[in-house]
Amino acid sequence: MTTVSQETPNAESLAVAMRNVSFSYPSSKSLFSCNQWDLAKGERIFLHGASGSGKSTMLNLLAGISKPTAGEIKINGTHINGLSQSKRDRFRAQHIGVVFQQFNLVPYLSVLQNVQLAAYFAKSSIDVMGKIKEMLALLKLSEAVIDKPVSDLSVGQRQRVAIMRAFINTPDLLLVDEPTSSLDANARDGFMRMLMAMCDRNNATLIFVSHDEALREHFSLHVPVSSLCSWSSNVEGKV
Numbered sequence: 712m713t714t715v716s717q718e719t720p721n722a723e724s725l726a727v728a729m730r731n732v733s734f735s736y737p738s739s740k741s742l743f744s745c746n747q748w749d750l751a752k753g754e755r756i757f758l759h760g761a762s763g764s765g766k767s768t769m770l771n772l773l774a775g776i777s778k779p780t781a782g783e784i785k786i787n788g789t790h791i792n793g794l795s796q797s798k799r800d801r802f803r804a805q806h807i808g809v810v811f812q813q814f815n816l817v818p819y820l821s822v823l824q825n826v827q828l829a830a831y832f833a834k835s836s837i838d839v840m841g842k843i844k845e846m847l848a849l850l851k852l853s854e855a856v857i858d859k860p861v862s863d864l865s866v867g868q869r870q871r872v873a874i875m876r877a878f879i880n881t882p883d884l885l886l887v888d889e890p891t892s893s894l895d896a897n898a899r900d901g902f903m904r905m906l907m908a909m910c911d912r913n914n915a916t917l918i919f920v921s922h923d924e925a926l927r928e929h930f931s932l933h934v935p936v937s938s939l940c941s942w943s944s945n946v947e948g949k950v
């Protein structure tokens with residue numbers, strides 16, 4: 712269920728609840744607004760829209776990387792923009808997996824160290840190596856990559872390491888931003904199958920951003936970002 716209606720859904724069933732959110736970048740006079748968006752737990756949505764329509768802005772707000780200037784964003788019932796920066800960072804590490812377009816892995820660290828870092832930020836005491844080994848087969852990665860620096864991996868391998876890192880803390884919500892732009896059609900479909908299998912396994916809610924219309928078929932819910940938010944001129948230059 713995704714809705715922009717005014718009905719009040721059962722709050723406990725929601726992965727995302729946005730209310731009267733506004734945001735503007737410091738150097739910009741445009742104001743982003745989202746009056747209401749509710750997304751039920753377990754949904755998988757394909758969020759699309761033209762370049763510059765606000766897809767990455769939306770993901771950054773949901774991840775708590777950007778903070779709204781007004782309004783409320785709840786992720787699985789937690790009001791994330793009401794948290795201090797350090798608590799928000801901890802919440803993201805523990806509950807939200809993010810796969811960025813450029814993966815944002817630390818190139819000189821090994822695959823193991825990159826994934827360990829994510830567990831460290833979440834203050835998790837899980838057996839990282841054990842969990843990596845569980846994920847390797849699903850992600851079709853060989854055990855030999857574990858100790859390699861990320862800079863020695865192919866783009867496709869880096870992408871799968873980024874998924875591994877995103878799933879290491881068993882996130883409730885997965886945010887994925889244009890991860891397939893550098894892949895051919897075969898690799899892209901393989902990536903999507905792996906991603907969906909990982910979501911099934913973790914019961915995760917997935918918000919997937921892409922320009923690539925070929926990826927729509929993997930999702931039953933297709934949402935234009937323009938139906939969730941709008942941009943207006945912030946004439947005062949501040950909010």
Ligand SMILES: Nc1ncnc2c1ncn2[C@@H]1O[C@H](COP(=O)(O)OP(=O)(O)OP(=O)(O)O)[C@@H](O)[C@H]1O
Nearest residue numbers: 736737738739760761762763764765766767768769
């Ligand atoms: N750091 C920033 N500072 C100022 N303006 C920004 C910044 N990041 C994005 N914007 C502006 O916000 C608007 C939305 O950008 P956003 O990156 O969210 O769009 P998008 O839909 O993800 O685009 P794309 O598909 O090209 O990645 C654009 O007008 C963009 O210029």
